[in-house]
Amino acid sequence: MSTAPETERSVDPRDVTAEAPVLEARGIVKRFGHVEALRGADFTVRKAEVVALIGDNGAGKSTLIKTLSGVHAPDEGELLVGGRPVRFSTPVDARQAGVETVYQDLAVADDLSVAANLYLGREILRTGPLGRLGLLDKRAMRRGAAEALSQLGVRIPRVTTPIAMLSGGQRQSVAVARAIIWATSVVILDEPTAALGVVQTERVLDVVRRARDAGMSVVLVSHNMPQVLEIADRVEVLRLGRRAARFRADEVTTDELVAAMTGSLVTEKEDR
Amino acid sequence: MAPSTTSNRRATTRQRRGGSVLAAVVATAVLAACSGVEVRDGSDDQAAATGEPTAASGPLELAVLPKAVGHEFWNTVRAGAECAAELAGDVTVEWDGVTAETDVEGQVNLVQNFVTRQVDGIVYAATDSTALAPATQGALDAGIPVAMIDSGTDPQPEDVPLYATDNRAAAVEAANLLAEELGAGEHEVALIEFQPGSQTNTERVEGFTEGLGQHDNLTLVGQQPSHSDVNEARRVTEDILTANPNLAGIFAANEPSVLGAAQAVEAAGRSGEIVIIGWDAAPDEVAGLRSGQISALVVQNPFNMGYLGVQNMVEHLREGSPLESADTGVTFLTQENVDTEEAQAILEPSCDNPPVG
Amino acid sequence: MRERLSNALSEFTAAAALVVLFVALSFASPHFLTADNLFNIGAQTAVIAIIATAQTMVIITKGIDLSVGSVAALAGVVGAITVRDLGFSIWAATAVAIAVGALAGLVNGLLVTVARIPPFIATLGTMSAARGLVFIVTGAVGVYGLPESFQLLGNGQILGIPFAVVLTGVVAVGVAFLLAQTRFGQYTYAMGSNLEAARRSGIPVGRHLTAVYVLAGVLVGLGGMIAASRVNSGQPNYGIALELDVIAAAVIGGASLFGGQGRIIGTLIGAFLIALVRNGAVLLDISIHYQMVIVGLIIWAAVYFDQYRRRRLESRG
Ligand SMILES: Nc1ncnc2c1ncn2[C@@H]1O[C@H](COP(=O)(O)OP(=O)(O)OP(=O)(O)O)[C@@H](O)[C@H]1O
Ligand SMILES: [Mg+2]
Numbered sequence: 001m002s003t004a005p006e007t008e009r010s011v012d013p014r015d016v017t018a019e020a021p022v023l024e025a026r027g028i029v030k031r032f033g034h035v036e037a038l039r040g041a042d043f044t045v046r047k048a049e050v051v052a053l054i055g056d057n058g059a060g061k062s063t064l065i066k067t068l069s070g071v072h073a074p075d076e077g078e079l080l081v082g083g084r085p086v087r088f089s090t091p092v093d094a095r096q097a098g099v100e101t102v103y104q105d106l107a108v109a110d111d112l113s114v115a116a117n118l119y120l121g122r123e124i125l126r127t128g129p130l131g132r133l134g135l136l137d138k139r140a141m142r143r144g145a146a147e148a149l150s151q152l153g154v155r156i157p158r159v160t161t162p163i164a165m166l167s168g169g170q171r172q173s174v175a176v177a178r179a180i181i182w183a184t185s186v187v188i189l190d191e192p193t194a195a196l197g198v199v200q201t202e203r204v205l206d207v208v209r210r211a212r213d214a215g216m217s218v219v220l221v222s223h224n225m226p227q228v229l230e231i232a233d234r235v236e237v238l239r240l241g242r243r244a245a246r247f248r249a250d251e252v253t254t255d256e257l258v259a260a261m262t263g264s265l266v267t268e269k270e271d272r
Numbered sequence: 273m274a275p276s277t278t279s280n281r282r283a284t285t286r287q288r289r290g291g292s293v294l295a296a297v298v299a300t301a302v303l304a305a306c307s308g309v310e311v312r313d314g315s316d317d318q319a320a321a322t323g324e325p326t327a328a329s330g331p332l333e334l335a336v337l338p339k340a341v342g343h344e345f346w347n348t349v350r351a352g353a354e355c356a357a358e359l360a361g362d363v364t365v366e367w368d369g370v371t372a373e374t375d376v377e378g379q380v381n382l383v384q385n386f387v388t389r390q391v392d393g394i395v396y397a398a399t400d401s402t403a404l405a406p407a408t409q410g411a412l413d414a415g416i417p418v419a420m421i422d423s424g425t426d427p428q429p430e431d432v433p434l435y436a437t438d439n440r441a442a443a444v445e446a447a448n449l450l451a452e453e454l455g456a457g458e459h460e461v462a463l464i465e466f467q468p469g470s471q472t473n474t475e476r477v478e479g480f481t482e483g484l485g486q487h488d489n490l491t492l493v494g495q496q497p498s499h500s501d502v503n504e505a506r507r508v509t510e511d512i513l514t515a516n517p518n519l520a521g522i523f524a525a526n527e528p529s530v531l532g533a534a535q536a537v538e539a540a541g542r543s544g545e546i547v548i549i550g551w552d553a554a555p556d557e558v559a560g561l562r563s564g565q566i567s568a569l570v571v572q573n574p575f576n577m578g579y580l581g582v583q584n585m586v587e588h589l590r591e592g593s594p595l596e597s598a599d600t601g602v603t604f605l606t607q608e609n610v611d612t613e614e615a616q617a618i619l620e621p622s623c624d625n626p627p628v629g
Numbered sequence: 630m631r632e633r634l635s636n637a638l639s640e641f642t643a644a645a646a647l648v649v650l651f652v653a654l655s656f657a658s659p660h661f662l663t664a665d666n667l668f669n670i671g672a673q674t675a676v677i678a679i680i681a682t683a684q685t686m687v688i689i690t691k692g693i694d695l696s697v698g699s700v701a702a703l704a705g706v707v708g709a710i711t712v713r714d715l716g717f718s719i720w721a722a723t724a725v726a727i728a729v730g731a732l733a734g735l736v737n738g739l740l741v742t743v744a745r746i747p748p749f750i751a752t753l754g755t756m757s758a759a760r761g762l763v764f765i766v767t768g769a770v771g772v773y774g775l776p777e778s779f780q781l782l783g784n785g786q787i788l789g790i791p792f793a794v795v796l797t798g799v800v801a802v803g804v805a806f807l808l809a810q811t812r813f814g815q816y817t818y819a820m821g822s823n824l825e826a827a828r829r830s831g832i833p834v835g836r837h838l839t840a841v842y843v844l845a846g847v848l849v850g851l852g853g854m855i856a857a858s859r860v861n862s863g864q865p866n867y868g869i870a871l872e873l874d875v876i877a878a879a880v881i882g883g884a885s886l887f888g889g890q891g892r893i894i895g896t897l898i899g900a901f902l903i904a905l906v907r908n909g910a911v912l913l914d915i916s917i918h919y920q921m922v923i924v925g926l927i928i929w930a931a932v933y934f935d936q937y938r939r940r941r942l943e944s945r946g
Contacts, residue, residue, distance in 0.1 A: 071829060092831035107829045109822035111889030112815070120819055121830030123812045134811040342769045342865045371760055372869050468917060497917050501867060502860040507673045511911035514666045515658060528866070535860060539784065540665075556773045556862060 020083030021046050022217050023068065023099065023186050028077035030063055030241075037063040039241035040077065042268075045186055050208060050218045052228040052249070055238035056261050061221045062104050064238065065190050068219075069101035070094035081185075092121075098185030102175045102192050104221070108163050115145035115159040118178050148181045149174075153203050168195040176204055180211055187211055188219040193227070205231050225254040237261055243268050332589055334582060335366045335386040337396035339423065340373040343500075343527060344554045345574050348621060349421065352578030353395065355623035360586040366391065373467060373500065376400040383407040387414045392589055395581035397422035401471040408432060419585050419595055421577040423471050433595040435580040437572040439475035440482070442602045443525070446549050446570050447483020449604065450521050451490055453547045453567050459520040462494035462512045464505055464529040473497075476525045476551070493519065498529040505532020506539075513540050520546060527552040534565045553605060553619055561610060569605040575621035576600040576628045640883045640895040642934060646927070647902050654905065658912040666908070668791060672783075672859070674904040675793035676701075678897055680852040681875035682804050683845035685896045688879050689808070690841050691821040691888025692741065692748035697875060698868030699759035700733040700846065701853030706763055708854045709772035709863030712779055719781050719858070726854035727847050733759055734846020738839030756872070763865045772863030783859025793855050800848060805893035817841055821888030877924065878903055881931040902927060 023045040030038040037060045045051055055061050066072045068079070070088030078085050081097050088094045094101070108117050115138075124140045125131035145159040154173040156166065163171055172195050179187050189208070193201040208218050208231060222228050228235060229249055237245040237260040245260035245267040259265035336353045338346035350367050357363035366386070370378040376399045386394055387410055394411050398404035398420060405425040411418045412429060424434040450461060463480060467473045477495075484490050494512035498505030505528050513519055513536060522537070524530040530550030534557075537546050543565045550557055553571045560566040577600050587593045603618050610619075617627040654661040680697050687694045708726035711717040717725065733755060740751035785792035808814035816837050819827040828834050857863050881899035884891025903924055910920040 069829075090831070091829045095831060101829075103829065105825075107823065107826035109819040109826050109889065111818055111822040116815060116819075120815075120827070121832050123815060125812065134813050136810055136812060136815060138810075340866075341764055344770050347768070347770055371764070372866070494911065494914050495916075496911055501869070502862065502864050503676070503856055503867065506860060507669075507907070508911050510669045510673065511666075511908050514660045514663070514669060515912040515914065517660070528864070531860065531862070554771060554773070556771070559773075 022082060024080040025068060026078050028067055028074045030067060030072055030074050037241055041238060041241055042243045043236060045217045045219055047217055048212055048215045049233040050212050050220060050231055052232035052235045053219055053221045053238060054228060054235060054257060054261060059238045060241040061238055062190055065101060065188050065221065069099055069188060098183060100179035100183035101188040102179045102190060104190040106171060106175050108171060108175055110164040111162055113160045113162055114156055114174055115142045117163055117174060118145045118181065149177055152177045152180060152207050169197055169200045172196055173200060176207065180207055183216060186217045190221045225257055239263055332363045332392045332586060333366060334363060334585055335391045335394045337382060338369040339397045339399045340371060341369040342371065345552055348574040349578035351621060352575035353582045355626055356579045356582035358623060363586055373399050376403045380404060380407045384410065387411045387416055393417045393585040395419045395421055395585055398425050401426040417588055419581045421581040431595060433584065433597040435577050435598050435600055437602055438599050439472055440479035442570050443476040443479025444483035446523055447480050449568055450523055450547060450549045451487040454521050458489050460493045460516055460518050461490050461521040462519055463492060464509060464522060464524040464533050465495065465497045466500045466526045466529050468497050480523050498532055500526060500528045502528045502532045505529045506536045509533040509536035522546060523549045525551050527554045527557060530557050534560045538565060558619065561605060561607060571603045571605045571618055573600045573618060573627055575626060579626060579628050640892065640898060643881050643895060643898045643902060643931065647898055650905050654909045661912055670904055670908050671794040672791040674900055675797040676852045676856045677874055677878065678797045678900040679800050680849055681878040681896045681900045682800055682893055683848035684875040685879045685884050685891045685893060686817060686841050687845050688884045688886060689817050689821045689888065689891045690838055694737065694845055695752040695872045696733060696737060696755035696759055697849050698871030699756045700730055700849045701856060701871065702763045702865060702867040703759045704729040704850035704853035705857030705867055706767050706772050706863030706865060709775060709857050710766060712775055713772055719778050723854050727850040730846040730850020731843050734843040738842030742835040742838050767863060767865045769865055771865060775861055780858055780861050782855045801893050801897055808893065818889055874903060877928050881927055
C-alpha cells in the first residue's frame with residue numbers, strides 16, 4: 001500500500017488548524033417526501049487526499065454525493081468550498097467549482113460516442129463564426145478523448161464507438177475518465193469499481209492515486225473494505241443520514257469500520 | 273319554388289336520348305319530393321312562425337348532428353336546419369358533430385349524450401349505417417324521435433324517416449352524363465371515391481359502376497380514394513393520369529375529391545381535355561365549372577336535408593304528424609345553367625328564398 | 630466501422646427496400662420511370678418529408694408529436710386567410726404560417742418541460758386544440774378564392790424542379806447538419822438517450838427541449854403552408870392522421886421511439902418508401918386496402934428490425 005509523500009499534512013480529523021477543507025458539508029438535511037435521506041450530515045474533503053465515504057445500503061451516501069455535486073439542493077445545511085459558503089443549485093455550479101462526479105447510475109448517454117460523452121456539456125466548437133453557430137469540432141474532441149483515455153490507461157476500441165456497445169466495465173471506465181479529465185479540485189466517485197474486473201479495478205484505483213498525487217482530492221464511495229483501506233487516506237462513515245465516525249485509514253481495521261457502519265462504534269458526537 | 277324540371281331518373285334518360293341539353297336540372301323521386309313540397313306549404317310556415325297555437329307548442333330543443341363538421345356541405349345543412357327552426361318558432365337547434373367522418377364511435381357517443389340530455393328530437397346523419405343503428409334505437413327507446421338526414425342506418429326503423437339524396441340513382445346519372453360528354457368511341461375513365469366503407473361512398477361508387485355498365489365503350493382504368501383530403505385526391509389523380517395517358521374522363525365523388533382531381537388535371541396541362549364530372553358545389557368547384565375545368569357537378573340539396581329534417585320533426589312533435597322519408601333531390605349543374613335562378617337558389621341557399629320547393 | 634454500420638443498418642435496409650421497390654416498379658409500370666412521374670412523386674412527398682423531419686427531431690428526444698397534422702392544417706388555413714382577407718403576399722403568409730407552427734411548438738415544449746406532461750399526452754391535447762382552432766378560424770369551411778400567386782410554394786418550379794422539392798432538400802440538409810454537426814444536435818441526441826445524464830452534464834434540458842419542439846413547429850408550419858399552396862386553398866380537414874404517416878416514415882428510417890436514435894437521411898428514405906408504395910399502387914391500380922396492408926408490413930418489418938438490432942446490442946453490453 002503506497003501512501004503519498006505529503007501525508008504529513010493534517011489528516012487527523014480532530015486537528016483543524018491546517019488550511020480550510022476544499023469541500024465541506026455541514027448539517028445537510030435532505031428529504032424525499034417522508035423519507036429523510038440525510039439528517040444533518042457532515043462531510044469533509046481536504047486537499048490532495050483520498051477520502052472514502054462508507055455506510056450501509058441506504059445510509060445516504062449517494063444522496064450526500066448528489067448534494068455535493070449540485071444534483072440535489074439540500075433542505076437544510078450548508079456547503080463550503082475552500083472555507084467559503086457556496087450554493088450549488090445545478091450540476092454546472094459544482095463543476096465550475098472544480099467538482100466532478102461519477103454517479104452510481106453512471107449518467108452516460110448510451111447512444112452517443114465515447115468522445116461525445118467525454119465532452120458532453122463542454123463541447124469543443126469550431127473557431128470563428130462557425131463556432132458561434134454551434135458547429136462542433138469533432139476532430140478535436142476525438143483527438144482529445146483518445147489522448148485522455150490513453151493517458152488514463154482506459155482501453156476502448158475507438159472513441160467513436162457508442163457507449164451502448166461497450167461492456168459494463170468499459171462504460172464505468174469512461175465515466176471515471178470523464179470526471180478525472182475535467183476535475184480541477186475534487187473528484188467524487190460513487191462505487192466506481194462495482195462493475196469492474198480485477199484488472200480494471202486496479203486501473204481505476206491507480207487513476208485515483210495519480211489524481212491525488214497531482215494534487216486533486218478524491219471522494220470514493222465503496223462497499224469494499226479492503227479496497228477502502230488500501231486506497232484511502234481517511235474514511236468517513238455515514239449511518240442513517242449522519243456522519244457516525246471518522247478514521248485515518250492507516251489507524252483503522254475492517255472490523256472497526258463495520259462496527260461504525262452498524263452503529264456499535266460511534267466517534268462523532270450525536271448531538272451535532 | 274320547384275326546380276324548373278322535376279323528373280325521375282327514367283325521365284332524364286329519355287330526355288337525354290331525346291337530345292336535350294345535359295343541363296337538365298334533375299330531381300329524382302318525384303313522388304317523395306312532392307310530398308315534401310306539399311307539407312312545406314308557405315302558409316304553414318307562416319303560421320308556425322307567428323306562433324299560432326298548436327297542440328304541443330312550447331319550446332323545442334333539437335339535436336342536429338352532421339357526419340362531421342368542416343365542410344361546406346354540412347354548413348349548408350345547418351343553415352337549412354336553422355331556417356326551418358326559425359320559421360317554426362321557438363325551436364333551438366343544437367348543432368354538434370365529430371371532426372372526422374371516420375369517427376364513428378365518437379358519433380355514437382354524441383348521439384347517446386343527446387339522449388341522456390333528453391332533447392326533444394334528434395336529427396342526424398349517420399357516419400356508419402350499421403354502427404349507428406343501435407344509437408338510433410337507443411334514442412327511440414328513450415322516447416326521443418329520430419329523423420335521419422343524408423345517411424340513414426341499417427336497419428332503418430320504420431318510424432325513422434330519411435331525408436337524403438338518392439346517391440345511387442344520381443351516380444348512375446353521373447355515369448350517363450360522362451358517357452354523353454365523351455361521345456362515341458372507346459374511352460378510359462377513372463373514379464375518385466372518398467371514404468371506402470362509408471355508406472354514401474359505397475352508394476355513389478356502386479351507382480357509378482352500375483351506370484358505366486350500360487356504356488360498353490367506357491372502361492374503368494383507375495379507382496382510388498381521396499379520404500376526403502384535397503391533397504390526397506390530387507396525388508392519386510396525378511398517379512392515375514401518369515398510369516393512363518389516354519384517360520378521357522373522371523368521376524370524382526365528393527368535394528375534396530373533385531378539387532384535387534381538377535388540380536391534378538390542371539397541373540398535367542390537360543384541363544378541358546379530360547372530362548370531369550364532380551359532386552357537390554364548393555365555391556372552387558363552381559369556379560372550376562365556370563372555367564371549363566369541370567364539365568358538370570352533381571349538386572345535392574343539403575339545405576333541404578336540414579330543412580326537411582327539422583321541419584318534419586317539429587311538426588311531428590307539435591302536431592303528431594307521422595314522419596315520412598323524402599328524397600331531397602339533386603341538380604346537375606353545368607356551365608350553361610349555373611347562372612340560372614334555380615341553380616343559384618341551390619348554390620347559395622338562404623332562408624329568405626329557401627331551395628326547398 | 631462496425632458501430633457506424635450498426636447505426637446505419639436500418640437506414641441501409643430501408644434504402645435497399647427503396648431501391649428494390651424502385652427497380653420493381655420500373656419494370657412493372659411503363660409510366661413509373663418517367664420525368665413527369667418522378668416529378669410528381671417528389672412534389673407529393675415534399676410535405677410529408679418536411680413534417681417527418683420535424684417528427685424525427687422530436688422522436689430523437691424520446692418524445693412524440695401527435696399534433697403535426699392539426700398544426701399543419703392550422704398554419705395552412707391561417708396563411709390562406711391572411712392572403713384572402715388581409716392581402717398578404719405569399720411570403721408574408723408563409724412567415725405567419727411558420728409563426729403559427731412555432732407557437733404551437735412552443736406550447737408543446739412548455740407543456741412537456743414546464744408542466745411536465747408526457748409528450749404523448751401534451752401533443753394529443755395540442756392536436757385536438759389546434760384542430761378546434763382550425764374550425765373556429767375557418768368557420769369549418771375551406772378557405773378559397775386565393776390568387777394564383779398563392780400556389781408558388783406548392784406548385785411553383787425552380788429550374789424545372791418543384792419548389793416544394795427544393796424546400797424539402799433545404800430543410801432536410803439543414804436539419805441533418807444541425808443534428809450531426811452542431812452542439813444543438815449533440816444535445817438533442819443526449820437528451821433522448823439519457824435525460825438525467827444530459828441534465829447532470831449541465832445541458833439546459835428544459836430550454837433545449839422546448840427549442841426542439843419550437844423548431845419542429847416551424848417545419849410543421851412550413852409544411853402546412855406548402856400543402857395549402859399545393860391545393861390553392863386552406864383545408865380545415867387537412868392532415869387528419871398525418872402524424873401516423875410521418876411517425877411511420879421516421880421509424881422505417883431507423884428513428885427509435887426509445888429516443889437517442891434517428892437520422893434525417895433515414896427519415897427521407899422512409900418517407901419516399903411510403904410514397905413509392907402509394908404511387909406504385911395507383912400506377913398498378915392496386916386498391917387502397919392493399920396499400921395500407923403493405924405500409925403496415927413495412928412498419929412491422931422496420932420496427933422488428935430495430936428491436937432485433939437493439940437486443941443484439943444489449944446482449945453484447
Ligand atoms: N430520488 C429519491 N427519491 C426518494 N427517495 C430517495 C431518493 N434517493 C434516495 N432516496 C432514499 O434515500 C435513502 C438513501 O439513499 P442513498 O441512495 O443515498 O443510499 P446509499 O447510501 O447510496 O445506498 P447504496 O449503498 O445502496 O448505494 C434511501 O432510503 C433511498 O430510498
Ligand atoms: Mg448509493
